[in-house]
Amino acid sequence: MTDTLAAPAWDKAEQLPEDVRAPLRDLILALADSKRVLGLRYSDRMLGSPTLEAGIAASSMAQDEWGHARLTYALLGDLGDEPKALEHERPAAEFRSIAALDEDIDGWPGMIAAALLVDSALSVQYAALLHSRYTPVHNRVQKLLDEERFHFQYAAGWARRIAQVPELRGELAQALGRYLAPALAWLGRDDAPNVRRLLEEGIVSAAPSALRARFLAKVGPVLSDVGAAESLGIARDGEGWSHAGTLDWAGWNDATRRAGGGLDEETAARARGDKNRALLMD
Amino acid sequence: MKEPVYEVFARKSREEPLRHIGFINASDGELARVYAVKTYDEQNWAEMCVVPRAAIIPIDREESQFVPTAHDEHEDEIVHSQGTGSYGGGDVAVKEAR
Numbered sequence: 187m188t189d190t191l192a193a194p195a196w197d198k199a200e201q202l203p204e205d206v207r208a209p210l211r212d213l214i215l216a217l218a219d220s221k222r223v224l225g226l227r228y229s230d231r232m233l234g235s236p237t238l239e240a241g242i243a244a245s246s247m248a249q250d251e252w253g254h255a256r257l258t259y260a261l262l263g264d265l266g267d268e269p270k271a272l273e274h275e276r277p278a279a280e281f282r283s284i285a286a287l288d289e290d291i292d293g294w295p296g297m298i299a300a301a302l303l304v305d306s307a308l309s310v311q312y313a314a315l316l317h318s319r320y321t322p323v324h325n326r327v328q329k330l331l332d333e334e335r336f337h338f339q340y341a342a343g344w345a346r347r348i349a350q351v352p353e354l355r356g357e358l359a360q361a362l363g364r365y366l367a368p369a370l371a372w373l374g375r376d377d378a379p380n381v382r383r384l385l386e387e388g389i390v391s392a393a394p395s396a397l398r399a400r401f402l403a404k405v406g407p408v409l410s411d412v413g414a415a416e417s418l419g420i421a422r423d424g425e426g427w428s429h430a431g432t433l434d435w436a437g438w439n440d441a442t443r444r445a446g447g448g449l450d451e452e453t454a455a456r457a458r459g460d461k462n463r464a465l466l467m468d
Numbered sequence: 469m470k471e472p473v474y475e476v477f478a479r480k481s482r483e484e485p486l487r488h489i490g491f492i493n494a495s496d497g498e499l500a501r502v503y504a505v506k507t508y509d510e511q512n513w514a515e516m517c518v519v520p521r522a523a524i525i526p527i528d529r530e531e532s533q534f535v536p537t538a539h540d541e542h543e544d545e546i547v548h549s550q551g552t553g554s555y556g557g558g559d560v561a562v563k564e565a566r
Binding site for chain 2: 237238239240242243246247336339340342343344347
């Protein structure tokens with residue numbers, strides 16, 4: 187790995203080694219699309235929230251996610267893309283959002299499970315860009331992560347509260363089970379060449395397995411508190427937390443971070459903002 | 469389950485005194501922090517904190533707005549009831565109420 191302390195920073199994508207640009211674009215696009223769709227999914231649940239304050243917070247989180255998406259898409263301008271075209275003109279098949287969000291979030295326990303596991307997985311990946319040698323990325327990540335601290339507190343607080351309601355505990359565990367494996371897998375494979383190059387050049391600071399460990403250290407205590415850790419195969423392991431399950435990499439595409447499937451046309455149309463296209467301003 | 473009230477205080481700069489900007493209902497202090505930030509984020513606050521209303525000891529209980537009164541309780545029921553129809557009827561609140 188490059189000694190990132192001694193290595194020079196890159197202020198522009200044109201300074202990057204040629205074979206790093208495509209992997210970096212893949213990572214940024216997967217992050218941006220996932221943020222965009224996560225914001226949509228949050229917004230779908232905010233009117234069904236159990237309390238007024240929870241709804242206001244969910245609404246604010248949805249706006250945060252769209253802000254994070256816009257900020258992330260904007261980074262792709264330096265890599266030769268037209269961010270507006272990426273945001274508003276792509277067909278559903280070209281979206282690279284995390285597969286866990288292809289379906290609507292089901293119920294309030296589902297909303298909280300997605301906030302806890304999917305949002306946290308994205309945050310862990312963003313945090314790996316915090317000290318990136320590619321300065322346009324690391325300049326934008328800190329504020330995003332500051333906002334995400336509150337998303338995590340919200341998810342953890344609500345997960346603990348739902349777990350106190352016997353009738354909802356099973357539903358929460360089921361929702362957590364639905365999101366855990368896709369969230370873990372989304373962080374990628376250590377031996378993927380594109381991921382390795384980003385790590386070697388100090389674009390990201392940790393390999394996927396290390397990110398998975400950070401993710402588990404973050405969500406493990408909450409999963410334990412809500413009584414779901416054991417059934418999910420998550421346990422305290424020395425200083426950290428481990429996951430006993432095996433991730434299924436069949437059909438996995440390291441660039442898109444997906445194994446086939448995709449967003450439906452209706453969701454993609456909402457993500458693109460088709461209905462308001464005539465009102466779109468620069 | 470009735471959620472406790474948390475009073476929200478904030479200031480725009482270090483030099484300013486903290487001032488009372490509102491209140492929220494939350495099941496615990498951690499969620500109260502999140503709700504306060506998300507509800508009162510229209511200003512760029514230098515500092516914000518939440519205080520459980522129950523922790524405030526008024527000097528003059530007759531005059532204090534922080535002592536729950538019959539009116540406050542009634543208002544809480546209307547404004548902060550859990551799972552109201554207008555906000556979609558929370559499945560959690562409905563099941564909790566059983």
